Amino acid sequence: MRSFVVALDVGGTSMKGALVDQVGTVLHTERRATPRAHGPEAVVKTIRAFITHLTRLGDTLPATPARGVQGGPNRPARSQEQSGLVGVGLIVPGIVTSDTAVYAANLGWRDVPAADFTTLDVPVMLGHDVRTGGLAECVLGAGRGSPDFLFLPIGTGIAAAMIINGEPYGGATGWGGEVGHIPVLPTGEACACGQIGCLETYASAASVGRRYSIRAGRPDTRAEQVVSLARAGDPIAVEVWNDAIEALSLGLASYTLLLDPILIVLGGGLAEAGPALTDPLRERLAKRLTFREAPPLRPAALGVNAGMLGAALLGWQAAGHPDIGHTWTVNVPETPPVP
Template sequence: MKYVVALDVGGTTMKGGLVTGSGEVTAFDAAPTGRADEAVALVRSYAGELVTAGMAAFGQPPAAVGLAVPGIVTADTAVYSANIGWRDVPVSAFVPEGLPAMLGHDVRTGGLAESVLGAGRDEGDFLFLPIGTGIAGAIVLAGEPYGGSGGWGGEIGHAPVWPDGEKCACGQIGCLETYASAASIARRHAARTGGRLTAKEVVERIGHDPDARAVFDDAVEALAISLAGYTMLLDPAVIVIGGGLGEAGPALLDPLRERLAARLAWRSPPPIRQAALGVQAGMLGAALLAWRAAG
């Protein structure tokens, strides 16, 4: 049976699996990503382990390897990642010799998976917005993620929402991510209370904790402002919310739908849906890249 090796390489850990032509996934334990040159070697050895496991399971090498990686990425080069610290790494450095392989940007690769297999399946044009430690988006146009002229497209988390807002870690003022990422929700609640709750715990407390309510309301308002801008600019068929905070489901999506509708006076808001593939989006997208590399 034909299969591919798929890797979702995050800033601290990577997850990999074997994916068959009919979409069956055998996921493997996550492994640490490491930093810089060491990270390249660790990805390569992890990919090698997956190929060996594939040989044992299917009696043949994989058709190809697909890798979702953070930072600035082209199909054949990991150009730069601030988190991992690598520069200009060719795709061949990540995989055992002789195997066809393709790279993709982590969030756009997740967007590709949602486009082909998930919540954007019946939509050509949509925004995939995973909300996790940070916020980045995948602009999907006619079914394909759009990376912009230099690979920076989709960085909606660093589009300002409040001109006199708080300073973002990126150096700008009032970025969406400063208010609405899971890390920011936890940080802003801690700044008001001295507590140490996760974003999930903050969301669970909005019914009875005024500080949680205030922080959550700021996050929803920031998202609504941002999504109103995106809606006016690109007229998406749907907005797909993913990531750890997306798992909050209606607790986040219902107020967000309401606030987005309130920000738009003369057009209807696009529907907002929860992502369908959860944490597997990156790996499934990497598998789709691998099938492309295999032709």
């Protein structure tokens, strides 16, 4: 039997679980639906059952000689009653500290302690979704070796993981990183948050699609289509994409002037645009910074697995191995869809 952690990324729609050993091998991945409609306690119960299920599964896996810190061939074999589970890393939505799910509007949670998420006798560490993805990019991904950088996933919304002194920083109360709502164009368009000119209202994938759909009278155009149309010279698409780049350059200029990151790692769906995003953004950002260099832009390395891998790191941190991961090479099996 080998040692492993359960890594769980709990979203509003589904939760993605994984078993990860001490050398970073992802032994198994699995998805379950999040029973949000059944109320806050039902979600907690489902998480408990999912962790127990994954642990049982992990304990049936064949033993392999471990290359890592523990569970190696020289370690005495465990009795059959012992589990290989050493820790749980759990990403939960909303405001979160390492030991409490403080507030999650979409799940109805308030101050749920980490220990409530499992009936097993094992340490649990909680993490914020974007910040835990940032931790993974820091330890395993595009930010490896860069203790001070920005991880910016641009998807339906825009939030930031600010990596400061080698760790994700969430602010004084866990509300930090809300870069999507900084007022980059304060005389501009209204945001769903009630404010004017937020970065997110111009530059999220959802906003790029929405702004084009409205202007062009073509409902439900997606951001990646807008990027293609802009490349082909569609004037409305060019304008919408240009606004997104402009808003991003303003937001990244403010971030850079304040926090002086060594590097900006772009992730999320919109980063799939590649050079169509990074080339004009790099140029615009450099122009906005007159007395200092712009930090380089780099694509995220871990894609959709950043959260799960970050949760695995949290699980190993909970198990008393805070520096694990730096020697891992990452190899993630494809996750089957929610059954």
